[in-house]
Amino acid sequence: MSWEVDFFMRAYNPKEIEPKWQKKWEEEDFYRTKTDPSRTKYYVLEMFPYPSGKLHMGHMRVYSIGDVLARFLRMRGYNVLHPMGWDAFGLPAENAAIENNVGPARWTSENISFMKKQQKSLGVSYDWEREVTTCNPDYYRWTQWLFLLFYKRGLAYKKKARVNWCPQCETVLANEQVEGGVCWRCSSTVEFRELEQWFLKITDYADRLLDDLELLEGWPERVKLMQKNWIGRSEGAEIAFRLKDFDEELRVFTTRSDTLFGVTYMVLAPEHPLVDKLVSGTEKEAEVREFVNKVKFENEISRTSAETEKIGVFTGRTCINPVNGEEVPILVGNYVLMSYGTGAVMGVPAHDERDFQFARKYNLPIRVVIQPEGEVLKEETMTEAYTGPGRMVNSGQFNGLPNEEGINAVIAYLEKHNLGSRKVTYRLRDWLISRQRYWGAPIPIVYCEKCGIVPVPEDELPVILPTNITLKREGGSPLAGLEDFVWTECPRCGGKTRRETDTMDTFICSSWYFLRYASPKLDRAPFSREDVDYWMPVDQYIGGIEHAVLHLLYARFFMKVIYDAGLAKVQEPFKRLLAQGMVYKDGAKMSKSKGNVVSPDEIIEKYGADTGRLFILFASPPEKDLEWSDQGVEGCHRFLRRVWRLINENKHFVELNGKGTPFNGEAEQKLRYHIHAAIKKVTEDIEERFNFNTAISAIMELVNATYSYLDKAAEGEPDRRVIAEALKTIVILLAPFAPHITEEMWQLLGHKDSIHLQAWPDYDEEALRVEQVEVVVQINGKVRGRIMIPADADKEQMLAAAHGQERIRNLLAGKEILKEVTVPGKLVNIVVR
Numbered sequence: 049m050s051w052e053v054d055f056f057m058r059a060y061n062p063k064e065i066e067p068k069w070q071k072k073w074e075e076e077d078f079y080r081t082k083t084d085p086s087r088t089k090y091y092v093l094e095m096f097p098y099p100s101g102k103l104h105m106g107h108m109r110v111y112s113i114g115d116v117l118a119r120f121l122r123m124r125g126y127n128v129l130h131p132m133g134w135d136a137f138g139l140p141a142e143n144a145a146i147e148n149n150v151g152p153a154r155w156t157s158e159n160i161s162f163m164k165k166q167q168k169s170l171g172v173s174y175d176w177e178r179e180v181t182t183c184n185p186d187y188y189r190w191t192q193w194l195f196l197l198f199y200k201r202g203l204a205y206k207k208k209a210r211v212n213w214c215p216q217c218e219t220v221l222a223n224e225q226v227e228g229g230v231c232w233r234c235s236s237t238v239e240f241r242e243l244e245q246w247f248l249k250i251t252d253y254a255d256r257l258l259d260d261l262e263l264l265e266g267w268p269e270r271v272k273l274m275q276k277n278w279i280g281r282s283e284g285a286e287i288a289f290r291l292k293d294f295d296e297e298l299r300v301f302t303t304r305s306d307t308l309f310g311v312t313y314m315v316l317a318p319e320h321p322l323v324d325k326l327v328s329g330t331e332k333e334a335e336v337r338e339f340v341n342k343v344k345f346e347n348e349i350s351r352t353s354a355e356t357e358k359i360g361v362f363t364g365r366t367c368i369n370p371v372n373g374e375e376v377p378i379l380v381g382n383y384v385l386m387s388y389g390t391g392a393v394m395g396v397p398a399h400d401e402r403d404f405q406f407a408r409k410y411n412l413p414i415r416v417v418i419q420p421e422g423e424v425l426k427e428e429t430m431t432e433a434y435t436g437p438g439r440m441v442n443s444g445q446f447n448g449l450p451n452e453e454g455i456n457a458v459i460a461y462l463e464k465h466n467l468g469s470r471k472v473t474y475r476l477r478d479w480l481i482s483r484q485r486y487w488g489a490p491i492p493i494v495y496c497e498k499c500g501i502v503p504v505p506e507d508e509l510p511v512i513l514p515t516n517i518t519l520k521r522e523g524g525s526p527l528a529g530l531e532d533f534v535w536t537e538c539p540r541c542g543g544k545t546r547r548e549t550d551t552m553d554t555f556i557c558s559s560w561y562f563l564r565y566a567s568p569k570l571d572r573a574p575f576s577r578e579d580v581d582y583w584m585p586v587d588q589y590i591g592g593i594e595h596a597v598l599h600l601l602y603a604r605f606f607m608k609v610i611y612d613a614g615l616a617k618v619q620e621p622f623k624r625l626l627a628q629g630m631v632y633k634d635g636a637k638m639s640k641s642k643g644n645v646v647s648p649d650e651i652i653e654k655y656g657a658d659t660g661r662l663f664i665l666f667a668s669p670p671e672k673d674l675e676w677s678d679q680g681v682e683g684c685h686r687f688l689r690r691v692w693r694l695i696n697e698n699k700h701f702v703e704l705n706g707k708g709t710p711f712n713g714e715a716e717q718k719l720r721y722h723i724h725a726a727i728k729k730v731t732e733d734i735e736e737r738f739n740f741n742t743a744i745s746a747i748m749e750l751v752n753a754t755y756s757y758l759d760k761a762a763e764g765e766p767d768r769r770v771i772a773e774a775l776k777t778i779v780i781l782l783a784p785f786a787p788h789i790t791e792e793m794w795q796l797l798g799h800k801d802s803i804h805l806q807a808w809p810d811y812d813e814e815a816l817r818v819e820q821v822e823v824v825v826q827i828n829g830k831v832r833g834r835i836m837i838p839a840d841a842d843k844e845q846m847l848a849a850a851h852g853q854e855r856i857r858n859l860l861a862g863k864e865i866l867k868e869v870t871v872p873g874k875l876v877n878i879v880v881r
Contacts, residue, residue: 058696060688060689060692060693060789062655062656062657062658062659062788062789063656065656065788065789065791065792066169066171066652066656066657066658066788069171069787069788069791069792070168070169070171070788073173074168077177078173078802078804079130079173079174079175079176080175080177081127081128081129081130081131081175081178082127083566083578083579083582083583084127085582087125087126087127088125088126088127089126089127089128089129089582089583089587090121090126090127090128090129090587090588091128091129091583091584091585091586091587091588092114092117092118092121092128092129092130092586092587092588092590093114093129093130093131093562093565093586093588093589093590094110094111094113094114094132094589094590094591095110095589095590095591095592095595095599096132096133096134096135096180096558096561097134097135097163098134098135098136098138098140099134099135099136099141099156099159099160099163100140100159100163101159101162101163102162102163102166102647102649103163103166103167103647103648103649104631104638104645104647104648105631105638105645105646105647105648105664105676106592106630106631106638107648108170108648108651108660108661108664109628109631109664109670109674110590110591110592110628111167111170111172112170112172112660112661112664112665113590113626113628113665113670113738113740114130114172114588114590115130115170115171115172115173115661115784115787116665116734116740116784116785117588117734117738117784118130118173119173119783119784119787119804120734120735120784120808122173122804123780123783123784123804123806123807123808124735124808125807125808129175129178129565129566129583130173130174130175131174131175131178131179131180131565131568132167132172132174132176132178132179133178133179133180133181133182133561133564133565134156134160134179134180134181134182134183135182135554135557135558135561136156136160136181136182136183136184136557137182137183137188137487137488137489137551137554137557138487138488138554139217139219139233139485139487140233141155141156141487142485142486142487142519145487145519146519146520151515151517151519152183152486152487152519153183153515156183160181164176166648166649169649169652169657170648170652170657170660170661171657171658171661171787171788173787173804177568178565178568179568180561180564180565180568182489182554182557182558182561183487185510185512185513186571187557187561187564188489188490188510188513188557189509189510190560190564190573190574191489191552191556191557191560192489192490192491192492192504192509192510192511193506193509193574194556194560194574194606194610195491195492195552195556196492196503196504196506196509197609197610197613198248198609199493199503200503201609201612201613202249203248203249203252203609204246204247204248204249205246205247205249206244206245206246206247206501207244207245207247208242208243208244208245209242209243209245209247209480210240210241210242210319210386210387211240211241211242211243211245211480212225212226212238212239212240212480213238213239213240213241213243214231214233214234214236214238214239215236215237215239216231216234216236217231217233217234217236217485218484218485219483219484219485220241220243220245220480220482220483220484221238221480225598226238226348229348229350240344243482245480245481245482245550246480246481246482246491246493246548246550247478247479247480247481248478248479248481248605249478250476250478250479250601250602250605251474251476251477251478253605253608253609254279254281254474254476255281256608256619257275257279257476257601257604257605257608258275258276258279258281260604260608260619260620261275261276263619263620264620264622264623264625266623266624266625267622267624267625268625268626268627268671270593270596270627271593271596271600271625271627274596274597275596275597275600275601277475278475278476278597278601279474279475279476280474280475280476281472281473281474282301282303282472282473282474282475283303283470283471283472284301284302284303284304284305284470284471284472284473285301285302285305285458285459285462285468285469285470285471286299286300286301286390286468286469286471287299287300287301287302287305287308287370287394287462287467287468288370288467288468289314289367289368289369289370289376289394290367290368290370291322291326291365291367291368292365292366292367292368292375293365294325294326296322296325298314298316298322298367298378298392299390299392300314300389300390300392300393300394301389301390301471301473302394304396304399304400304455305454305455305458305459305462305468306417306418306440306443306446306449306451306452306454306455306458307396307398307399307400307417307418307451308369308370308371308394308443308458309369309371309372309415309417309440309442309443309444309446310396310397310398310399310415310416310417310418310442311369311374311376311394311395311396312376312395312396312397312407312412312413312414312415313376313377313378313379313394313395313397313407313412313413314367314376314377314378314379314392314393314394314395315360315378315379315380315381315383315384315392315393315395315406316363316378316379316380316381316384316391316392317380317381317384317385317386317391317392318339318340318343318344318380318382318384318386319340319344319385319386319391320380320384320386320391320392323336323340323363323380326363326364326365326378327363327364327365330363330364331364332361332362332363332364335361336361336363336380339360339361339380340380343382346382348385348387351382351383351385352383352385356382356383358381358382358383358402358405358406358409359381359382360379360380360381360382360406360410361379361380362377362378362379363378363379363380365377365378366378370462370465370467370468371444371458371461371462371467372444376394377412379410381393381406383402387477388475389473395407395412396417397412397413397414397433398414398415398416398417398418398425398427398430398433398434399416399417399418399433399434399435400433400435401432401433401435403433404430404432404433414427414430415427415442416430416434416441416442417440417441417442417443418434418436418437418438418439418440418441418451419438419439419441420434420436420437420438421438421439437450437451437452438450438451439451440454445461446458446461479553479602479605480553481552481553481555481556482550482551482552482553483550483551483552483553483554484525484550485525485551486513486517486519486525486526486527486551487513487551488513488551488552488553488554489513489551489552489556489557490510490511490512490513490527490547490548490551490552491511491548491550491551491552492504492509492510492511492548493547493548494536494538494539494545494546494547494548495545495546495547495548496538496540496541496543496545496546497543497545498538498541498543499538499540499541499543499545502538502539502540502545503539504539505539508539511547513551514527514530514532514533516530517530525549525550525551527549527551528549533547533549534546534547534549535547555598555599555602556602558599558602558603559599559602559603559605559606560574560603560606560610562584562586562589562603562621562622563575563580563584563610563616563621565583566579566580566582566583566584567579567580575615577615577616580615580616581616581617581618584616584617584618584621585618585620585621585622585623586621586622586623587623587624588623588624588626589621589622589623589624589625589626590625590626590628591625591626591627591628592627592628592630593627596627600622600625603621603622604620604621606621607619607620607621626670626671626738627671628670628671629668629670629671629672629673629674630673630674631664631673631674631676632673632674632675632676633645633646633675633676635675638676646676648660651681655681655684655685656685656688656788656789657788658688658785658786658787658788658789659681659684659685659688659786660681661785661786662684662687662688662744662785662786663677663680663681663683663684665740665741665744665785666680666684666740666741666744666745667680667741668741669738669739669740669741670738670740671738687748687751688786688789690751691751691778691782691789691793692789692793694751694754694755694775694778695775695778695779695793695796695797696796698758698771698775699775699796699797699798701766701768701771701772701775702768702771702772702775702776702797702798713767714820715757715760715761716757716767716770717815717818717819718753718757718818719753719754719757719770719774720770720773720812720815721815721816721818722749722750722753722754722774723750723770723773723774723777723815724811724812724815724816725746725750725811725816726746726747726749726750726777726781727777727781727809727810727811728811728816729742729743729746730743730746730747730781731808731811733746734784740785743781743785744785746781747778747781747782747785750774750777750778750781751778753774754771754774754775754778757770757771757774758771775797776797777809779793779794779797779803780803780806780808780809781809783803783804783806787803787804790803791803791804794806817839818839819838819839820836820837820838820839821836821837821838821839821873821874822834822835822836823835823836823837823846823849823850823873823874823875823876824874824875824876825850825853825856825876825878826875826876826877826878827856827859827860827877827878827879827880828877828878828879828880829877832855832856832859833850833853833855833856835849835850835852835853835876837849839873841872841873842872843870843872846870846872846876847868847870847876850876850878856878860878860880863880863881864880864881865878865879865880866879866880866881867879
């Protein structure tokens with residue numbers, strides 16, 4: 049393509065330049081991407097936003113990071129997929145619609161239009177032809193199709209369960225959506241209810257989700273650790289304690305079977321089904337029931353917190369320790385959860401600190417069964433539990449065994465005598481996906497009195513979410529009251545049947561959107577196998593650390609199910625992950641409540657998008673938090689004006705097809721060194737390290753070196769070829785960071801095509817081989833001179849050159865030299881007193 053511009057010397061004006069190039073890019077479909085197996089692909093993806101109404105600086109940061117990478121890789125020759133869409137279902141839209149007396153669909157659509165305009169004003173190189181919006185029927189049709197896939201494969205089921213309930217949002221929350229005992233959306237205290245709910249069997253994939261973390265070499269270790277801890281795989285034994293006076297067993301899970309002889313009490317969760325049976329009709333019944341009613345509705349997070357006091361009550365019942373026949377008292381305690389393990393915990397106070405404190409509080413026995421080497425623990429003098437290694441004591445036939453060996457030995461004994469068995473448990477629970485709200489994808493299930501639960505046939509999808517509704521703050525979802533929606537015909541028997549009125553958790557929508565980008569217009573399947581096999585996995589995924597457990601875990605689960613169904617060849621969706629840092633101002637995270645918000649629109653209006661992008665990439669490495677600085681923004685704007693002036697004032701030196709002799713002068717060689725050092729540094733910083741801040745620094749250094757060369761050459765005849773090389777290199781290296789101004793400057797240099805179509809330059813190793821370098825000479829850390837020395841000078845040569853300077857000799861006269869430090873090719877520091 050040919051884009052000609054008439055140029056004359058003028059001031060840098062981003063308000064003129066940026067809209068012009070954005071319009072050209074859009075008119076030319078400049079960033080349209082096609083599947084092309086003949087080319088090497090690269091899939092760059094930023095997490096798609098919720099259309100809340102306006103972009104904030106966090107958005108600007110993540111989009112700028114992704115766009116630099118996408119633009120750079122295109123110039124490196126890759127076929128780059130860089131799409132964008134909208135995570136559009138969800139409770140905030142519903143609440144905002146109620147607040148503003150407008151339908152969620154309209155509110156969401158208007159927000160998307162506004163935010164899309166903002167994104168385009170940032171100059172981000174998205175292929176908008178691939179845009180997806182999760183609340184559109186052409187998207188949630190396939191969300192429903194995937195739900196049916198899970199259902200057919202036995203991975204979706206409905207059951208009555210004790211669930212997390214947010215009274216403010218009036219809906220169920222998944223365990224992952226309860227943070228510190230409060231709702232992740234509105235921060236209301238979470239309650240518990242018993243409801244019939246739909247679940248996905250993510251626990252069937254627990255081992256694979258855990259084991260395959262090892263495949264994710266490009267993920268931050270802290271994110272992998274968060275997922276590992278959330279899955280919470282524990283290996284141990286499930287042991288049967290016979291209930292005295294009952295023909296039943298109480299089963300407990302433990303990872304420390306080596307301490308089984310040290311059990312002195314048992315604690316049940318208040319919700320445990322045996323509690324009622326144990327105390328019914330006894331003198332302890334009233335006391336236990338009062339305790340249970342008080343505790344069972346307390347938040348699970350606070351109940352298990354280290355800061356929460358551990359309390360319990362005796363049931364008056366006992367159970368029998370299977371290895372020594374001792375009677376063990378049974379209590380009900382606030383710190384035991386029915387949702388984890390078996391809902392029962394064996395108390396080993398000598399070797400567990402929580403159990404130790406609980407035993408001291410309730411005067412329960414303590415028995416040492418692990419003795420450390422060279423030490424004898426006595427129960428009556430212990431001030432804390434001993435949790436280290438040692439040899440088993442007071443443990444019958446296992447006495448003397450190292451406790452690590454004792455774990456397996458005791459499990460073997462239990463299995464041999466049918467008293468227990470080896471078992472693996474997980475902290476991870478099945479994913480509760482039912483939501484009692486309106487603005488979500490309808491669950492494609494009907495309930496027929498004759499046929500039971502019936503999935504909606506695929507050819508009847510999507511089950512359309514009605515829009516003729518009235519939302520109210522109280523009362524939850526209106527779907528159950530819409531007769532036309534609720535009642536339909538059974539697909540099997542033709543009789544009258546009732547639709548499911550719960551909608552799906554919005555995390556379902558975001559668990560597969562990256563696949564839809566591969567085939568966004570396809571109407572016969574959620575995605576094309578050919579397209580997905582070409583584009584997947586996402587090569588670089590970019591988003592916040594807050595999604596480490598929720599979205600990222602769910603997306604990995606979905607990808608594995610899709611792989612197992614034969615719909616894709618990859619098992620992991622994201623090859624590399626960058627969790628970018630937060631944006632702060634005045635030491636606090638930007639927020640309306642703190643009054644420290646800086647809008648991207650403000651920056652674009654005052655300085656232009658290129659300045660905003662440059663600052664947000666220069667101020668901090670992408671994975672670190674960024675402190676906003678108005679002075680820093682000003683500095684980046686001054687730099688762009690300086691580059692603009694450099695190109696304008698020296699464009700006449702550029703001859704597109706000029707020829708010349710080799711660069712023989714010392715000044716020319718020095719500038720060429722800076723040119724190719726910058727190419728090397730910027731390339732490696734983007735491609736290998738994502739150190740965008742240091743890449744920008746390298747460009748700034750090249751600009752300085754170019755100005756310095758021009759200043760020194762002003763009296764003579766500067767080398768047109770080296771100036772041309774420097775100017776072209778500056779513009780090309782800056783292009784991924786500041787896409788608008790570089791388009792304009794590329795035209796200034798006489799080119800008719802786009803800067804973003806240029807091949808990324810390779811650095812010249814010969815140019816990086818310099819004969820002499822300038823070295824700083826310091827005395828006690830202060831710069832006192834500079835010397836020119838051979839590039840390969842050793843320590844003795846560097847020191848000799850430094851001492852050879854008259855000024856340095858004079859400064860050292862009469863002083864004792866304590867130490868001399870050299871940094872090859874850079875520095876001499878002489879320490880004196």
